[in-house]
Amino acid sequence: MAGKANGASALRVLLVDDQPHFRDALVRLLGDAGVEVTGTACSVAEAAQLAERHEPDLVLVAMLPERLAQARAYLQAESATTATLSKRELEVVAFLAEGLSNAEIGARLSISTNTVRNHVQSVLSKLSARSRLQAVAIAARQGLVGKASL
Numbered sequence: 752m753a754g755k756a757n758g759a760s761a762l763r764v765l766l767v768d769d770q771p772h773f774r775d776a777l778v779r780l781l782g783d784a785g786v787e788v789t790g791t792a793c794s795v796a797e798a799a800q801l802a803e804r805h806e807p808d809l810v811l812v813a814m815l816p817e818r819l820a821q822a823r824a825y826l827q828a829e830s831a832t833t834a835t836l837s838k839r840e841l842e843v844v845a846f847l848a849e850g851l852s853n854a855e856i857g858a859r860l861s862i863s864t865n866t867v868r869n870h871v872q873s874v875l876s877k878l879s880a881r882s883r884l885q886a887v888a889i890a891a892r893q894g895l896v897g898k899a900s901l
Contacts, residue, residue: 761787765807767798769814777813803892835877841895843870848887848896 764786768774771793778788789805792798795812802810836844839860846856853867860867871883880886890896 761785762809763787763789763805763807765789765798765802765805765810766791767793767795767810767812767814769793773813777811799892803888836874836895840870840874840877843867844874844886844890845896847871847874847883848891 762785764781766774766777766781766788768777768791774791774793778791781788789807790801792801798810798812842860843856846859851859853864853871857864857867871886874880874886875883878886878889880889887896
């Protein structure tokens with residue numbers, strides 16, 4: 752992490768803009784001002800992944816109003832999925848976050864491996880996740896799984 756003249760840590764920023772030339776100019780300006788740009792993204796979806804990986808202090812979104820409307824819709828759609836998981840599915844996600852296999856989850860919940868597999872598939876579908884890992888990442892981002900269990 753870059754340091755400021757007074758020894759304090761630089762502000763860590765993730766920059767989101769769909770215009771490459773403008774985004775590059777902002778990166779230079781922020782760097783000249785002593786701000787550490789931890790990453791750049793051209794979409795909100797990409798920014799969500801980078802924010803999870805880099806944990807910036809601030810996400811700076813500099814997009815045209817119509818793009819912001821699309822971004823808002825994306826975030827609202829993603830956050831709407833939190834209410835759709837059943838109590839059992841939330842338990843399964845928590846065990847997935849611990850890295851347990853279907854058999855281990857079944858043993859902990861006193862249900863069959865096939866039932867666990869059905870719950871996992873339902874979670875993947877409801878969270879629009881392509882893998883167990885992505886489901887856990889989405890659940891963590893939405894506050895469904897505590898960071899301590901990751």
